[in-house]
Amino acid sequence: MRLTVLTCLVAIGGLCGFAPSALADTKVLVKTRTYDISGTTGAALIEAMDRNGPKRHGFMTHAIALTAYTVNWDLDIRREGGACRLRQANGTLDLTYTLPRLASAATPALQKRWKRFFAGVRAHELNHGRIART
Structure with missing residues (x-):
């Protein structure tokens, strides 16, 4: 994404008489927020995420997780x-x-399932972050 935007800026600059020798620097600031869920079963945890998860812009439902930039x-x-x-x-x-x-x-069995589920959710969101960085 950085390269695309910089390329567009340089192209526009060339059309407007700007010199195309601009330098670019990009900083990435990462924050992680959490919201609490509780329950004694997988179904209860899903209900808690549906109830407490982040609202997606333009949607009436809650998401399990969200990446915003x-x-x-x-x-x-x-x-x-x-x-x-x-x-x-x-x-x-x-x-x-x-x-x-x-x-x-949580019981050991639920903790094991939660860790596997959370790892997938986290990997999914990190992929959104990777896309935002390019």
Whole structure:
């Protein structure tokens, strides 16, 4: 994504008379939020996630987990010799994961199932984060 956006900025800059020799720097800020769930069965945990999970923008239902991100740009544009020059483009990717956290005591069997389930949910959300970084 960073390369695509920078390429677009340079292309637009070229059309507008900007110099295409701009430098880019990107920072990635990652936050992880959790919400508590409790229950003594897998079904109870699913119900708790459905009740307490993050609301998806534009949807009426709750998600099990959520990856949200924003991209902010700090552009250094200077006017030199009658033309605008893009000297530097610094981007910041703010990436936030929201994941369920098992807050109640669980039997060893439920803990084992939860760990396997949570590993899959976490891997899924990290993949969204990987996509946002590209």
